Amino acid sequence: MEIIESLPPSFPDNTYVAMDLEMSGMEEELLHRPTTGKFACLSICANSDKIYLIYEPTQVSEVIKRLNNCIWVMHDAKFDITQLRRWADIPPRRKLWDTFLMEHILWGGYYDKFSLADLARRYLGIVLDKEPRKMFSDNYQGMNGELLQYAALDASITLQVQQEQKKYIKRNDMKIWHEIERPALFAVLAFQGFRIDVDAWKQLADYNEKQAQIIKDRLPMNPSSPKEIMQYFKKHGKNISKTNEDVLLKIANTNSDLGKIAHDILEYRKYSKRASTYGMKFIEIYLEKEDNYYVIHPDYNIIGAETGRMSSSRPNIQNIIAHDTAEYRKCFIAKPNHKLIIADYSAQEPRVAAHLSQDPKLLKIFREHRDIYCELAKVVYGKEITKKDPLRNKMKPIFLGLTYGLSSRHLAENMGIEPEEGKAIYKKVFDHFKVFAEYMENIKKRKDYVRTVSGRRIWLNPYSSRVERNALNSPIQGTSAEIIKLALSILHKKLPEGYPVVAVIHDEIVMDVPERLADLMSKKVTDSMKEAAEILCPSVPFDVDAKICDSWGEK
């Protein structure tokens, strides 16, 4: 391996060139932000035996210029591009191969680990020592011989891995890369910071902590100790072997003294869980000042699950509770003189299921823009209901449960009904939507892989106890993820300058836009989301609900 410490030459057009950036002194929690650390070196490799290294960030733009017509090969391009943009203009580009994302496209569900070292081991049969990397973070003293070798090797390995991956990549995998994943990567790189009301968040954190303490003080035992809870209940004539929510909820519903205690324990758990999960620690390290307010930029994984679904971390904004309180979401607000637009698909997964199964009755419901859950109530209970009927909410877990392979017994448990009733509900649904039932029966027999509508393979583990459930749900979840990613990139193309997306949560896109543009932007996001769905699932019309508001908690 020859290491040349100078700028690379201009290579012929469409040459595969691996690039690997090393940064020093980065904060571990902020690797996704261009706010910490310093440029250490950029290694460039067009031939695995010859590696060019530059140490000056001022040379980055010249490298970018010289390699502009080459196909860039990077492992986790999200990191490299985010950081390189500190020193050079890098617009979204077609000529990019991300070995990390490609590996996910190829082997989602098959492998669990996708680091460069894992790929080197699997494709090249070599052990890549990542220990020297620590020297970039702990007391970095400048490049030395070992770090030089390390940086050069990373670029060389990335290129060699790419050459091996290429042997496995099929035409359709490239289509998924070019039409869904790569554009989504650039869309995510363009996300804006999501404004947060730090004082409101702090008040909420303090409130939950106080509430937990108040309840703890009035309880006759330590509510964090299952042993003490069981002892207390035994002493008062109630033997319990577990202290989980189900058990305590049953007692809490008894309208007795013990019921009150059980209720308080559950309340304590709720507040203390909120206090510990969503305290100031959840946000403080990620706060960035923008004008006179704070924003956070979560780290989005373009492929965060084997199905292709996106995930978020640092902080995990997708995990902020919404089902039993909107208070946390209310802390995320529009910037001054701006509005938030929150747009989500209505019944996205049932629509995807209708497209995948081509069940004529399901298709008809959606084509006539009827509500799937109201229709389901008609099938299950023979009742015509409106969207406001409380029964409608009970219908949601039935349909979603079916697509997640939820057993009738578990459905009954979730709905608080007898197991026989659960069975009868499933029978009615399957008898009515026969083609859908057939589709489910067929797909759950798969033991190797299933596909999304774009043709993405999601590998199954035949030895897993969840193989049936994964076979049933992966095509639906994977397709839904592809739709939202495609929507993000369509919107990105429409709004290349000042892309106003601040968050994406499964089937929901949140934008922060100037108030005067709110209506226009609302239409743009709605159109983009519908267009994406129509491209991937043309047999079903998708409805999008968009709301213009001031806080994320308002929808």
Add this chain to the structure above:
Amino acid sequence: MSWEDEVEIFKCPYCGERKIITPIGITTSPVLIIYNLDEKYKTFDYSNPYLSVLKSELSYHRIDIRQFRIVNMWYHAPNKRKDCFDWSIQNVVKEAKNKELILLLGAECVRTFTNTNIGKVSGLPVKSFILSAPIILTCPKPNLEGGIGEFRFAISNFIQKLEENNLL
């Protein structure tokens, strides 16, 4: 291994444990698989979930697992006694004598015999400071919940080595 050696392994000479996990498969096989089965499954034969997955993956390639010698790293249920552990390892080393290919199955085995983290070397050939077989390969335990890929990757390397060295 001599007849006397085999007879001796009816109880642990240190703790006296009589529930000995005896090796299975053909004694004269040039291939040894060393595993460390999870106690929670209680079974230490081919019906153990991990061995059963290995068996079915090999049979997919038309290879009968029973032709190999298979030994558990612990000769009885693991405890905290060093002398019991050393005795088990000595027995494994005896089993490994003159073998041409050894497959180390599971992170614990790989750490014990190579002092390496399996994540770094999974599916690859390694050197051992205790075992002297010309080829020593590593393999993770089959993942019963996540992806099966790492296990299959290691097994395909194992099969390749068996074929290359005429060990089938």
